[in-house]
Amino acid sequence: MTNTSLEVIGYVRCDYKEKFGIPRQSGLTGCAAAFIEMLPPYNQAEAFRGLDEFSHIWLLWDFSRAHKNGFTATVKPPKLGGNQRMGVFATRSPFRPNNIGLSSVRLLDIIYNEENGCVHGLVVSGADILDGTPVYDIKPYLPYTDSHPEATGGWTDSLDIPELSVCSSDDITAKLETIFSSTQIEALKEILAQDPRPGYQDEPNRRYGMLYGGYDIRFTISGDTLTICEVAEPGPQ
Numbered sequence: 001m002t003n004t005s006l007e008v009i010g011y012v013r014c015d016y017k018e019k020f021g022i023p024r025q026s027g028l029t030g031c032a033a034a035f036i037e038m039l040p041p042y043n044q045a046e047a048f049r050g051l052d053e054f055s056h057i058w059l060l061w062d063f064s065r066a067h068k069n070g071f072t073a074t075v076k077p078p079k080l081g082g083n084q085r086m087g088v089f090a091t092r093s094p095f096r097p098n099n100i101g102l103s104s105v106r107l108l109d110i111i112y113n114e115e116n117g118c119v120h121g122l123v124v125s126g127a128d129i130l131d132g133t134p135v136y137d138i139k140p141y142l143p144y145t146d147s148h149p150e151a152t153g154g155w156t157d158s159l160d161i162p163e164l165s166v167c168s169s170d171d172i173t174a175k176l177e178t179i180f181s182s183t184q185i186e187a188l189k190e191i192l193a194q195d196p197r198p199g200y201q202d203e204p205n206r207r208y209g210m211l212y213g214g215y216d217i218r219f220t221i222s223g224d225t226l227t228i229c230e231v232a233e234p235g236p237q
Contacts, residue, residue, distance in 0.1 A: 009042035021210030026103035032187035056141035066094035078198035
């Protein structure tokens, strides 16, 4: 049996500071940008020759904060209410035999280091990855083979996932505008509109919170409306 160690080639830098609130799949948010900080020797400019001609790339990365005890054949997808089990290989659960994640993201830019000509990192959008996540590999997305319009989505085809309407008071809106850029605010609203709660949670009087860009975004949900009710600096960790 071969025991192959994986080399970390870079790290993800983004506004997602904890698991709760991260988009459940890549590509669900178009505004949120992430930066893939490259490490030597994998930051050589030659390694990226031709990549700027592609609009999308695949990222292979590490579920570095997914802790598990041994192999579990079934998991409970949150969007099925947290009660129904599916085979782990029929889901994208982070609790897998190997902690390998796969995301398809849009490549926005390649940033070079002016001093040495190496690649400082990649700017991407649509990532569903936690800040600080190790990256193992980068591959170009090939439309002629990676896109399958006729594909079926299995049990996910029956899911009804309506988007929420996101609102906030004038005071909260003004505070968001003093803290975040317009792109960050739009990305935050995209995330919240997808309802970050597990499928089994539906408590109109409950106040939820998610870390985003270094701040605790607190909100309530009633029916199809999500209301941002507080923006606070997080307490000591």
